[in-house]
Amino acid sequence: MxxxxxxxxxxxxxxxxxxxxxxMPLHFVAWRQALGEWDCELSEDLFHAWAGRTVPDIIADLNAERGLAMPVAVVAARHLALYQEMLPELxxxxxxxxxxxxxxxxxxxxxxxxxxxxxxxxxxxxxxxxxxxxxxxxxxxxxxxxxxxxxxxxxxxxxxxxxxxxxxxxxxxxxxxxxxxxxxxxxxxxxxxxxxxxxx
CATH class of the missing domain: 3.40.50.1000 (HAD superfamily/HAD-like)
Known part of the structure; x- marks a missing residue:
């Protein structure tokens, strides 16, 4: 304990x-797949450094840092859907x-x-x-x-x-x-x- x-x-x-x-391991897989669909990479180090932040903030920062225009609500919904598919492993x-x-x-x-x-x-x-x-x-x-x-x-x-x-x-x-x-x-x-x- x-x-x-x-x-x-x-x-x-x-x-x-x-x-x-x-x-966290399941969320990382969901993030990698959701972002990968928009040709955006997320390293494991950055994923852990940003732990505790909100999903929309993370997407907005990735857009700003990398010159991307990922739709925040769409990517957030995709991340959640992918995560929920893996819930039986939780x-x-x-x-x-x-x-x-x-x-x-x-x-x-x-x-x-x-x-x-x-x-x-x-x-x-x-x-x-x-x-x-x-x-x-x-x-x-x-x-x-x-x-x-x-x-x-x-x-x-x-x-x-x-x-x-x-x-x-x-x-x-x-x-x-x-x-x-x-x-x-x-x-x-x-x-x-x-x-x-x-x-x-």
Whole structure:
């Protein structure tokens, strides 16, 4: 089980992709295929560096950086469709799932994601975890995405919990910066390759 920082917490706030759902490898495949249809490459390094950002922002930045004119809504919808096709392969992140099972019913949970509500709902439904979360904060719910504090502060407000009493579970640097900006304690969820090394 992941070790948590010391202290008592009144809510747990979880990123979704790469934190609750071991979905980053599936999202990378979906991104590569969706972008490849527009002759746009996405390296694995850039994919991980941009973790926690919203799908429309990523497409818009790729357009700007590479002089492309990919239609944001079309590519975003294609990425989501490709990801949903792979949902039968999705698993939960074991160390995080243990904390969800252990604390469920004692303190409230929220998911705080840069992904669309449709994507987050599909992932959590596939994992049988949707009913564990009182609040879902997704792309479109906040003005400034991670690494701004807005998504986590909104989740705390919707749960009625002081931000200083929230613990954030995150796998991405952008998400950890967002949690810190919100004045919240956090625990880093290791990426799949590190989890394999740690747990054989």
């Amino acid at each position: 992941l070790s948590l920082p010391p202290g008592e917490f009144d809510a747990y706030l979880f990123d979704c992709d790469g934190t609750v759902a071991d979905s 698993a939960a992140v074991p160390g995080v799932l243990e904390h969800i099972e252990d604390a469920h019913g004692r303190i409230p949970f929220a998911v705080v994601s840069g992904s669309s509500r449709e994507s987050v709902t599909a992932s959590l439904t596939t994992l049988g975890l949707l009913d564990r979360f009182e609040v879902l904060v997704c792309d479109g719910d906040y003005r400034r995405p991670k690494p701004a504090p807005d998504p986590f502060l909104l989740a705390a407000r919707r749960l009625g919990v002081d931000p200083a009493r929230c613990l954030v579970f995150e796998d991405a640097d952008n998400g950890i910066r967002s949690a810190e900006a919100a004045g919240m304690a956090w625990v880093r969820v290791p990426p799949p390759q590190q989890r394999r090394l740690t747990h054989g």
